[in-house]
Amino acid sequence: MERKPIDFTEPSIRDFGVQRHVCLNQPTDDVDHLAIEEPLEIVLRFRRGATLVRKPISITMRTPGQDQELAVGFLYTEGIVHHREVIEALVHGTDSSMTVTVRGHLDLTRLERHFYTSSSCGVCGKTSLTALGMNREIHLDPSRPKHPVEFLVQTPHMVRAEQSIFDRTGGLHAAALFDPDGNLVRVCEDIGRHNAVDKLVGAELLAGRTDFSDLLLFVSGRAGFELVQKSIMTGIPFMTAVGAPSSLSVELARKYGSTLIGFVRENRFNLYSGADRILENGKALPADKVD
Known part of the structure; x- marks a missing residue:
């Protein structure tokens, strides 16, 4: 597969003049570091019979950098490609596009979903509610991974320590992966939370990972x-979030047996699904604790 090296020199931050106001003090002129938000068009290139088809499938508002990873992760998490090996080439266009050339069979029904992806809403504009469904047969192992509560409440601090762009801008979301032993595998940042997840998954796929099940x-x-x-x-069978889940998130997690935690802090969290993957005093919580 042809692939350009990851270019971390592409700027993710831009400086703007700002006037700072503090009550009872005179305004001061300063420079503020802002996270860049720019569009990226993801284009799929594939064969349909003897014809080579070029099909734009998404425009996402993202923070520049790791665009290859973003495109690959998007195609994988959306169910358009199921294996990294089908990706033949990644080409970054001068028109703010990323063209992904793939081989073999594609689920063309997934390509019927034409949508614009904003930095705050990844599902906005999808053509119907049925387009939000899952198209893979998915089995999540209920026995793994298992994590103690003492580890789970430390995850926000562990990730925050790796958010270098957030340190300068205060304006990016982070997504991170932890292994079964609680080691931090990778952190990705983006102005869009869904982009951060896609960059994370894409980076792992391009690094050779084939299994996310633990x-x-x-x-x-x-x-x-x-x-x-x-x-x-x-x-991925286990997900934790600093913020709240939605009702649909909880319903989906329970349907597929995924562990879902929200409002995770240094000393607490809310458990919504999948209690049997959480260890308390060395023992798994009862499966009927939630659900």
Whole structure:
């Protein structure tokens, strides 16, 4: 597969003049570091019979950087491609596009979903509610991974320590993966929470990972339906979030047997689904604790 090296020099931050106001003090002129938000068009290139087809499938508002990873992760978490090996080439266009050339069979029904993806809402504009469904037969192992509560409440601090762009801008979401031993595998940042997850999954796929079934996904914002969907589509059975889940997120997690935690802090969290993957005093919580 042709692939350009990851370019981390592409700017994710831009400086703007700002006037700072503090009560009872004179305004001061300063420079503020802002996270960049720009569109990226993801284009799929594939064969339909003897014809080579070029099909734009998404425009996402993202923070530049790791665009290859974003495109690959998007295609995987959306169920358009099921294996990294089908990706033949990744080409970054001068027109803010990323063209992904794939081989073999594609689920063309997934390509019927034409949508614009904003940085805050990944499912906005999808053509129908049926397009939000899952299209893979997914089995999540209820026995793994298992994590103690003492580890879970530390995940926000562990991820926050790796958010270098957030340190300068205060404006990016983070997504992270932890292995079964509680080690931090990777952190990705983006102005869109769904983009951060796609970058994370894409980076792992391009690094050679083929199995996500023993990993934990952490997100720094709320656990919306789309993020839970991406987690399950990827085969990740355990998800924690700093923010709240939605009703649809919880319903989806319970349907597929995924562990879902929200409002995780240094000394507490809310458990919505999948209690049997959580260890308390060395023992798994009863499966009927929630659900």
